[in-house]
Amino acid sequence: MSSKQLKEIFTGKITNWKEVGGKDEKIVLVNRAQGSGTRFTFGQNVLDGKSAKTSQEQDDNGAVQKIVGQTPGAISYLAFSYTQGNAASKIKTISVDKVKPTDKNVADNKWKIWAYEHMYTTKNPSKDTKKYIDFVKSDDMKKTTKKLGYIPMSDMKVQKDDQNKVTKLDK
Numbered sequence: 001m002s003s004k005q006l007k008e009i010f011t012g013k014i015t016n017w018k019e020v021g022g023k024d025e026k027i028v029l030v031n032r033a034q035g036s037g038t039r040f041t042f043g044q045n046v047l048d049g050k051s052a053k054t055s056q057e058q059d060d061n062g063a064v065q066k067i068v069g070q071t072p073g074a075i076s077y078l079a080f081s082y083t084q085g086n087a088a089s090k091i092k093t094i095s096v097d098k099v100k101p102t103d104k105n106v107a108d109n110k111w112k113i114w115a116y117e118h119m120y121t122t123k124n125p126s127k128d129t130k131k132y133i134d135f136v137k138s139d140d141m142k143k144t145t146k147k148l149g150y151i152p153m154s155d156m157k158v159q160k161d162d163q164n165k166v167t168k169l170d171k
Helices: 003-010 037-047 061-070 103-107 127-136 139-147
Strands: 028-032 056-058 158-160 166-168
Touching: 003 028, 003 037, 028 037, 028 061, 056 061, 127 139
Parallel strands: 028 056
Antiparallel strands: 158 166
16 A cells, blocks of 8 residues: 555545455544544654544554454554554554565664654653663663564664654664
8 A cells, every 4th residue: 555545545535445456345444532642643644734534533552453353444553562462463554655564664764654652851860760761771671662562762773853854873
């Protein structure tokens, strides 16, 4: 599927899977709720400021995963962690512009639909806060991060700023 087709599906211009080479079946949109970080990321990276077509909205990725897995013709977007493991066995990920949604493709920005999880602290964090940050950046936590279906920051080859501009990291 092309990024243009994906955008046209979520803005309501394409409404049947046969329009994108699939079977003659109505497309059922499932959006994340307004205010969701997942929805914001999808809108910023796919919809280019256009509004998603009104559809059912779900408050969490787990509900979206379940509904898409049980509903013929359904399509949505999820955090990577919900596209892996046993619970994801009833859903299928799709390539966009011939790029598969993999950790490697996110890390080098071949897969364009991604965002960071964030942690914030004061300008001068306490000793305990610094210890916690060191723990989060540790090799043990890197392994845990991967087990949870996320990509450790140390694996990223690019970075995104708050304007969604991507630049290569010097490593």
